[in-house]
Amino acid sequence: MDKILRVNMSDQTTRLEAVPAEWAGLGGRGLTSTIVAAEVPASCHALGAHNKLVFAPGLLTGTAAANSGRLSAGAKSPLTGTIKESNAGGTAAQMLARLGIKALIIEGMPAKDAWYSLHVNKDGVTIQEETELIGKGNFAVIEALEARLGKKTGVLTIGPVGELKMTAANISVKDPDSKIRSHGRGGLGAVMGSKKIKFISIDDAGGPGIKIADPEKFKLAARTFAKALLAHPVSGEGLPTYGTNVLVNVLNEAGGLPTRNFTYGSFEGADKISGETMHDVISARGGKTRHGCHAGCIIQCSQVYNDKDGKYLTSGFEYETIWGLGADCCIDNLDDIARADSIMDDIGIDSIETAVMFGVAMEAGILSFGDSKEMLRLLGEEIGKGTPLGRILGGGAGSVGKAYGVTRVPVVKNQGIPAYDPRSVKGIGITYATSTMGADHTAGYTIATNILNVGGYVDPLKKEGQVELSRNLQIATAAVDSTGMCIFVAFPALDIPECLPALIDMINARFGINLTGDDVTNLGKHILKVEHQFNIEAGFTKEHDRLPEFFNTEKVAPHNAVWDFSGEEIDEFWNF
Amino acid sequence: MDKILRVNMSDQTTRLEAVPAEWAGLGGRGLTSTIVAAEVPASCHALGAHNKLVFAPGLLTGTAAANSGRLSAGAKSPLTGTIKESNAGGTAAQMLARLGIKALIIEGMPAKDAWYSLHVNKDGVTIQEETELIGKGNFAVIEALEARLGKKTGVLTIGPVGELKMTAANISVKDPDSKIRSHGRGGLGAVMGSKKIKFISIDDAGGPGIKIADPEKFKLAARTFAKALLAHPVSGEGLPTYGTNVLVNVLNEAGGLPTRNFTYGSFEGADKISGETMHDVISARGGKTRHGCHAGCIIQCSQVYNDKDGKYLTSGFEYETIWGLGADCCIDNLDDIARADSIMDDIGIDSIETAVMFGVAMEAGILSFGDSKEMLRLLGEEIGKGTPLGRILGGGAGSVGKAYGVTRVPVVKNQGIPAYDPRSVKGIGITYATSTMGADHTAGYTIATNILNVGGYVDPLKKEGQVELSRNLQIATAAVDSTGMCIFVAFPALDIPECLPALIDMINARFGINLTGDDVTNLGKHILKVEHQFNIEAGFTKEHDRLPEFFNTEKVAPHNAVWDFSGEEIDEFWNF
Incomplete structure (x- = not known):
């Protein structure tokens, strides 16, 4: 059975919890945002004891589904003050998934002025005091932990910037070559630093692994899905080459x-x-x-x-x-x-x-x-x-x-x-303005349709259709971010008819359920609304769904375009 | 006839304008906030071309009314992002009033990378390029301007902090002894710096002076008012002594x-x-x-x-x-x-x-x-x-x-x-939380009633009565801040029955009008609502009318008190 690992840094306790029923169908961003919204007071100080840092692999992470190995990290962001989900590659996601860990929740703050590490394995999670690696860069941390714990250890770590709680700090994830991928955006490294955790090491030996409810159905769908990824000119050609x-x-x-x-x-x-x-x-x-x-x-x-x-x-x-x-x-x-x-x-x-x-x-x-x-x-x-x-x-x-x-x-x-x-690619401006995460291209990547002719074409210099485009993509992305899938699966999903059904089939086969395309859309809408509500409670209004003033007044060459959406036009985004 | 002086730093023009009918009854904070709310887009960058810096003497400034010589400065604040009024003593207010200047409005931003000064006299205002005093401290500016323009020159100036647009920068005003009083709060010095104005000099020679509609009535009221100020133990004894x-x-x-x-x-x-x-x-x-x-x-x-x-x-x-x-x-x-x-x-x-x-x-x-x-x-x-x-x-x-x-x-x-x-003097916490200006004790100085037993007594450690106390004081203060009166007239006004009527009589005698006490209260309410609306348009919500989290969780000795107002209780403030 999947479980929730909870670490309380205030009293230095850890708990293994059953997954509440309402979290069972969630993974990745859907789960981190649900937990943050449920357990973190929206008005709290992002670097204080009431914020929580949540890691969750996606619904398909750990399976053989292509490109499903992303890890979501969530918290209230010290950079934006909004809810935040940032996902990354690396090896941690698949290791956590194979250990049957649906989410790792880190809460509280140690009273003692000391640094700690967490070690996750088949028995749960332990907290240890750490001195040797404090102040060290991420590469040194990974090297030292591989020496300490073996080459295969999974690592989530913060560098000096996170230790010093700077709001652009990221969380680094060891990749398959002992290099680094990052939960980059929103300063989650500072949240980890505020909890005084330098690194989290992961050992997935002896874990329960991933159970697939319908292996045959899964295999078929996975094959169709992978084929679509390789067939699309962007995911199968442009990205692999350049x-x-x-x-x-x-x-x-x-x-x-x-x-x-x-x-x-x-x-x-x-x-x-x-x-x-x-x-x-x-x-x-x-x-x-x-x-x-x-x-x-x-x-x-x-x-x-x-x-x-x-x-x-x-x-x-x-x-x-x-x-x-x-x-x-x-x-x-x-x-x-x-x-x-x-x-x-x-x-x-x-x-x-x-x-x-x-x-x-x-x-x-x-x-x-x-x-x-x-x-x-x-x-x-x-x-x-x-x-x-x-x-x-x-x-x-x-x-x-x-x-x-x-x-x-x-x-x-x-x-x-x-x-x-955003003046010359207007769809992405709607995404920047309305994303629950602050300016974030990945939240609704309209470049696909504005520039790359993926999923149709919406003229990047005209206002028509941009709000709808961004809305559809943000809804879809919130759902995709919950599967553990890389965002680039969106390219084939938008153009190749059998791709998205195959993705949904994989989820159904994994859990023995019967989601429809509408269910997935509704999941995306639900996630956005949960996140939006958190932000409203944190003091955000439609006045914050705006681009900086200079985009309205300064023309950008070569098109001499300005940002010309009214507030009312932008606010149409939330009509769903 | 009173007039509005308008300076546009973008095209380097100045204009003398008639006072619009709707501004005629306003002065000080009432006028600066009305102008800022009417002319400054709430969402603008506070250090950009769309913000305006407004100076306005109070309704009684320049008259013989005791303690009436305060100058209001207003703008969108770069520190808080809210509307801002900050008032100060010094000689500038009375000089502007005697020149018949109801408000000085500075707008735009120079295209050229140069510094300027403004010179205000009976003919209006001129813009000059300034090089000599750039980078200099305020004392050096005052000394140099007295040498340049004579001992009596009025001066509003910014120091290096304002030139560098730091958000705690103030605007300094020369006082009667060539020392300094300050428009301290909210970073208005940075706004002046963003307009590239190092100082404003004022020469009131040949100005029209102040016309009193009913001099006899004014004289009587002024005498009663002054007597009240001297009779109160705080304004007549505590403050003068210590x-x-x-x-x-x-x-x-x-x-x-x-x-x-x-x-x-x-x-x-x-x-x-x-x-x-x-x-x-x-x-x-x-x-x-x-x-x-x-x-x-x-x-x-x-x-x-x-x-x-x-x-x-x-x-x-x-x-x-x-x-x-x-x-x-x-x-x-x-x-x-x-x-x-x-x-x-x-x-x-x-x-x-x-x-x-x-x-x-x-x-x-x-x-x-x-x-x-x-x-x-x-x-x-x-x-x-x-x-x-x-x-x-x-x-x-x-x-x-x-x-x-x-x-x-x-x-x-x-x-x-x-x-x-605010944990041990709870009324002032309501003022900090709800003031349109950000945390500001002068916005509704409940210390009077919580601690000094002025205007009755409300137990500082209990929640009862604090919201009403702060509300009444904030309404009264918004009105008083419009008269040019020093905030300390509130002490006798709260305790000595003839004080407030005398203040209103002076306004009536000055302008030949018939304000009642209710009119003054309504003016205060109106000002707060105008300011609040600006803040709402700038993206502020009730979630920003809150004290920092630590006041809720950390007890303060010796009373071991915490801040225990709920959001709903605080929000009662705006029910008027």
Whole structure:
């Protein structure tokens, strides 16, 4: 039987609980958001004793379903003040699922001024005091834990940025190659730091494994599903070949590549940082152009990027990071961006928030646009060490904007706006404005339909259809985020008729139930409403479902587009 | 005829406008809040082109009415995000009133990267580029302007903190002795800095002066009013003798003196920083125990505080500053607090926000509790110079709390909670929670009735009657803040039957109208509702009318009281 693991850091107790009936059909985001909404007072201090940090594998995680190995982390976000779910690859999700752990809930705060670790195995979870690894970077933590506990140990860890409770801190997850994937957004690393937990190690030996109610049905559906993933041009071709960074050239062409802190929509140096260039560089240097963030991934959009001497530099090198440190900061040197990516992995900070932040920091005059040397120094020497300047920067784009009185600060609900200019790709602007998570492209990835012609086409420069597009995608995404599936399964799901039914069939076969497509849509709607209600109780109103003022007044080249949705038009989003 | 002066910094134009009929009966806070609500989009960036900075003398300012010389400054606050009115003494209010200027409205933002000054005289207002005084402290600005324009020139100025747009920046006003009074709260100095205005000089020569519709009636009423002020034990005795700092011992006795960042309710070193001690020190060193912040003040709660060599150190040395740097920071050295007060005047930062901030900074470990030497260094060398640490500190208590992950952060709507613990003086907690301005004791000073037995008595430790008390006082205060009267007229107005009618008679005699007491109450209600509506449009809800979580959970000695109002109970405030 699946169970809930509960850890109380205040009284240092742990409990193994039966899964309440109302949580039984939930996984991933659906479960983390339900638990946070039920157990965390919306008005609490996100870094105080009343917040809870919840990890939950998806409904299909641990099975042989392709791309189902994502882990959801949830809490009240110290960055946005909203509810937050952030999901990541790595090995932890599948290990937790195989241990029969539906959710790990961490609550309270230790009275003692000490650091701790959690160790999860077939018998439950134990709390241990930790001294050796405090202050260490994530790579050192993983290396030390593999030495301590064996190569196969699962690891969730925070770097110095999380220990120092900076609001852009992420939670790092060990991937199959002992490298790092991240629960990036919303400062969940600071929540883990506030609970004084440096890392969580996982040993899945002797766990009950995954029981499939109808193995034959599951196998058939899984095959259909995998075939669809491989058949779609984006998930089967674009992403495997160029990674997510395939988007640099695409967005640059579309005039939607935010450049120089969202001043322009295209970047002169785009070619130097594009997925195509990156592919050639990786190949020439003996890296890997294809790589999965978890076992069972068949899209393989990750990669291993080596330096010019063929030495490992970074992996999980994503479009949003490359866009942000590249176009938005006017840095056209892919090696420097890769170095920054590796430092961010090590110190444990969200590479999207940090990239957006550097654009604002450059506008504030803290460093010059294009100065990658100073950017690397600030990451390692200021943020990584928690100097006062480092703390301003480590608080993200909004923090820098406030400290330096900058008015062009691309954030919604204090979370940095990623990689797609909402003036020239209007659907994504609706997602940024209305997402329960603050600005988050993955919450309703309209780029698919606005730019990539996936799931039809909605003209990115016109207002018509954007609210509906974002709404449909946000509902679908909330459901997909509950399955443990990678978000990129949405591409085939939108275009290939048999893909989504196969996904639902897998869930039905796994649990011996009979969900319909409508059930899944209703689940997505329900999750969004639960999250929205939490945010309302935390003090958010429709006035927060707005983009920053400068998008309304500053035209972005080449289309000279502005953000022209009225409040009333945006608020239509919640009519479902 | 009174007029409106409008300055547009975007196109560098100025206009003299007739007073619209709907603004004719308004002055001070009533007028600034009405103009801000009417002309500033609630959702705008407070440091952007769409915010406006409005100055307005009160309805009685410039007349011979005792204590009527206060100036209101209004804008959207960059600290709180709410509407903001902050009023101050000094000479500017009366000069503007005598020039017939009902309001000075500063809007837009210069395109050019340059600094400016405004000069107001009988012909209107002119904009000039300024280079010489940029970067200078407020004392140097006043000295230079007196040399440039004559000893009598009126001055409104910002220090380096305002130039750097830190959100605790204040606007300084020259007082009758060429020292400084402040529009302290809410970061209005940053708004002035965002408009690139270093100072405003005022020459009232040749102005139309003040016309009194019924001089005889006015004279009689003014006499009654002044008599009441002098007859009341607080305004006629306590304040003139000991200044506002008379409250240290009073609040310490009451267990409501927040100590060590709101950890305790009384301070061991209280006697060393009390008003009584201060009175003796001032007397012994040849300072002045009585001093008015503007001509016509008969309460004279200000003072001149000299150092041990008899040299001027500071003036306008208020209880809230002394409490904050004293008890809340565990500093029992009045001379060091006076030095800090003088630096804050010079660099132009709110001494309440900054005092609360230092309590949080000490809790964060940036400096130790009691370390006045480091506090002085941080003020002068970090905040005054705008270093990264200085910018964190200059952003106020909330800024430090966010940057360092502190959970005991005494703010409401991001504004520091002053000088009275809401757990042991519950009425003021209702004011902090519900004020349209963020935490602000002056918005509805329940200390009068909770502690000083003025206007009756409501037990500070019980919940009963607090909401009604705060509501009545907030309504009355909004009206009083519109007259140009010092808030301390409330003491006699609450206790001496002929005081309030005399105040209303003066307004009627000044304008030849017939306001009743009900009219004045309705004006107060109207102002609160206009301000509240602005805040709602800016995204504030009842969830923001709450005190920080720690007040609910941490008991404060000696009464071991917690904040025990439910949200519903607090929300009763708005039922009027």
